Amino acid sequence: MCMWPSATTNWITMMCLKKSWLFTFSKFLIAPSPSTLRPAITFAFIMAKQLRDDVQEAYNLIKDLEPTTPQEYILKGVVNAALGQEMGSRDHMKIAQQFFQLVGGSASECDTIPGRQCMASCFFLLKQFDDVLIYLNSFKSYFYNDDIFNFNYAQAKAATGNTSEGEEVFLLIQSEKLKNDYIYLSWLARCYIMNKKPRLAWELYLKMETSGESFSLLQLIANDCYKMGQFYYSAKAFDVLERLDPNPEYWEGKRGACVGIFQMILAGREPKETLREVLHLLRSTGNTQVEYIIRIMKKWAKENRVPI
Structure with a gap:
């Protein structure tokens, strides 16, 4: 819980990075359609790709899968990251990070868009945001006006202290779902404050309904x-x-x-x-x-x- 700052209180509390590791893999990853994957993981693949909330069922479907292709390794990473986020499980987050690193560091994938996405996701989970930006910048041109990419890119910019550019990128996002997400609101509020625009941060709060998130x-x-x-x-x-x-x-x-x-x-x-x-x-x-x-x-x- 955030409290008021004191000499012993670290005022920066990293926001929960829910869904932040998920990039638009579908643009480059899904050359084969989900139906060409093993039948047992088709539903899990679709669920993870579309950001559905039944993460536990997705995990149950893929937990015994021994991955043999980059797509399957990425799927295991995505679902473990989602479950780790939902459960607050460091073990699942660590597994996800390892799967992403395995794909992104492989000779066959390291220079591909999905491979670089994996490395960005790996460093996102490790909260090494300078490294995240190195990889995001390497394929940024392929995701022009992509809301999910911008959502991640803006967070990485803000997390490395570039709140001015972070604010600009957050404001490019068009998706109402993302704009109503607490992660978006909290990071944008932080950017506003760091950029000496506290009134705009206050207005974000005033637009929210009373809830745990508004608190x-x-x-x-x-x-x-x-x-x-x-x-x-x-x-x-x-x-x-x-x-x-x-x-x-x-x-x-x-x-x-x-x-x-x-x-x-x-x-x-x-x-x-x-x-x-x-x-x-x-x-x-x-x-x-x-x-x-x-x-x-x-x-x-x-x-x-x-x-x-």
Whole structure:
């Protein structure tokens, strides 16, 4: 669970990379149709290719398969990665990574598009995103305007710190299904914040229905905005978190963000009028510390003739 940043808290929490390892293999991999594969794995192949959710059944169909072709090795990798993601199983993720590496490193496949896709997938699972980009860039031209490719490419860009290009690529995606995926929303929000556009990240949250995912996005906004010194939106996010969950850490985060806004007002980096909303956020808290902070802010406002 993301909490507000402190000296000992790592504010970067890698987002779950659900489905991120799956590229559009079908464009190059499926020269033979699924019907030419062994009958026992036909359904599993179709299921994996189409991103259906019955991953366990797909795994049951292929778990005893001894792969003999690159397609079958890739299928084993895809299904193990999907199951590993669903179950939180490092063992399955490790197996998937090994299958992808086996195909991508083979002499017959290393210079093919599927082979390079496999190496990109392998490094994605290892979270070695600089290496991911080396392989993605090698066949990027074949996937012009491909939403799934862009979904992975944007994540890799953002994960290596290039949030500006990551944002651009995320915004190229047209698929409504992907655009409503929490992974898309959370990474785009992070890009917005790192690119000094916290209001756009906040608007992503406002468009979401109340859910566990919207709560997680609030945590991300609160933490990342705090880290970036974007205290106004950090305070707003912590305020909602505090009202949803009376965890004292959310009050501590809101307190720190509100004090941060006040310091920016004193330095002339934030409009004085913002103080009114800061006081409103503080008054919504029942913590005993709040009155002391409010008194200091109101005293300054009175001395500087700032209407509150």
